[in-house]
Amino acid sequence: EVLLLESGGGLVRPGGSLRLSCVASGFTFSNYAMSWVRQAPGKGLEWVASLIDNGRDTYYADSVEGRFTISRDNSKNTLYLQMTSLRADDTALYYCARGHTDAWSEPCDYWGQGALVTVSS
Amino acid sequence: IVLTQSPGTLSLSPGERATLSCRASQTVRGSLLAWYQQKPGQAPRVLVYGASTRATGIPDRFSGSGSGTDFTLTISRLEPEDFGVYYCQQYGSSPRTFGQGTKVEIK
Numbered sequence: 001e002v003l004l005l006e007s008g009g010g011l012v013r014p015g016g017s018l019r020l021s022c023v024a025s026g027f028t029f030s031n032y033a034m035s036w037v038r039q040a041p042g043k044g045l046e047w048v049a050s051l052i053d054n055g056r057d058t059y060y061a062d063s064v065e066g067r068f069t070i071s072r073d074n075s076k077n078t079l080y081l082q083m084t085s086l087r088a089d090d091t092a093l094y095y096c097a098r099g100h101t102d103a104w105s106e107p108c109d110y111w112g113q114g115a116l117v118t119v120s121s
Numbered sequence: 122i123v124l125t126q127s128p129g130t131l132s133l134s135p136g137e138r139a140t141l142s143c144r145a146s147q148t149v150r151g152s153l154l155a156w157y158q159q160k161p162g163q164a165p166r167v168l169v170y171g172a173s174t175r176a177t178g179i180p181d182r183f184s185g186s187g188s189g190t191d192f193t194l195t196i197s198r199l200e201p202e203d204f205g206v207y208y209c210q211q212y213g214s215s216p217r218t219f220g221q222g223t224k225v226e227i228k
Contacts, residue, residue, distance in 0.1 A: 035217075037165075045157070045165065045208055047217040059215045095164055107155035107212055109176065111164035 002026040002110045004096045009115030016086050020115050022079040022096030030054060030074040033099030035108055036081045038092035048094070049081065052104045059104070064090075086119045093117075122147050122211050126220035132228040139196040141223045143209035148189050150213030156185055156194045159222075160205040168207075169194060199225070 008020040020036070033052040039045050049070040050059045058070055069082040079096055094115050097108035123146040133139055143154065152172040157165040167176045169185035172192055182197040196203055204227055209220040 044206075044222045045159075045210070045219040047210070047219065050217070059217075061216050100170070104215075105151065105153050105213060107167050107170040107176075107210070108165075109167050109170075111166070113164055 002098065004098065004110060004112035006094065006096050006112045006115035009094065009117045011118045011120065012086055013121050014087060014119055016119070017082070017084045018086065018117060019083070020081040020094055020096075020117070022081075022112055024077045024079065024096075024098070027098070029072075029077040031102055033102050033104065033106065034070075034072060034079045035097045035099065036070060036079075037095045037097055037108070037111075038090075039095070039114075040089070040092045043092075046092070050099070050104070051079070052099070053102060057104070083117070086117075088119050091117060091119050122149065122214065122218050124209055124211060124218055124220035126207075126209060126223045128223060129221075130224045130226060132226050133199055134228045135199050135201055137199050139194075139199055139203075139225055141194040141196075141207055141209075141225075143187075143192040143194070143220050145190040145192070145211060149192075149211045152188045152192075153211060153213030154185075154187070154192050155210050155212060156183075157208045157210065158203075158205050159208065165208065196225075201227075 035050040036048040096112040098110040100106035155170040159165045173185045
């Protein structure tokens with residue numbers, strides 16, 4: 001069974017930093033692209049970042065480019081999202097999601113349950 | 122690419138047919154468009170990808186169609202468990218974008 005378990009969420013002040021982790025199990029982690037997608041309270045889905053081709057290529061939404069970094073440690077079956085210079089509008093539930101293959105042009109076929117990040121003073 | 126979904130809310134009874142639309146501001150490369158279902162308190166679940174391919178385990182009452190800039194998700198006969206919010210997403214170009222969602226509710 002494919003499982004994705006996010007952690008690292010919490011309350012952080014504006015301008016602060018936070019690192020989210022997503023531990024994967026039930027599949028060969030290194031063979032798949034991975035993404036982060038967020039959802040602000042009561043709002044729709046927003047793609048944040050993707051990591052493909054075994055980590056060689058990264059893509060970011062304009063809203064987080066230069067502030068967030070997606071990375072992975074295949075030896076630990078773990079995906080990360082390092083978030084810096086956090087703003088109130090980064091407040092959201094952050095989902096870790098697996099790509100259908102290791103390519104860019106594939107949808108997300110498995111999702112975790114999310115980690116809540118709240119940016120507030 | 123901006124994706125605009127319509128209608129915003131669809132009020133239907135079980136057994137009825139649901140037709141959800143997703144219109145793109147420019148051509149979606151390779152028809153790389155997916156539909157997701159999200160129920161309250163749950164993560165999204167992929168229903169259709171590549172505009173018309175059903176994901177593993179998805180019932181055949183769900184069907185996707187379209188190309189270019191116009192895409193449709195059809196639920197042939199609504200079941201009680203089909204109510205929720207549906208999102209389209211294009212994943213052919215960066216940034217990947219989602220539509221704003223269509224809520225399917227019980228009439």
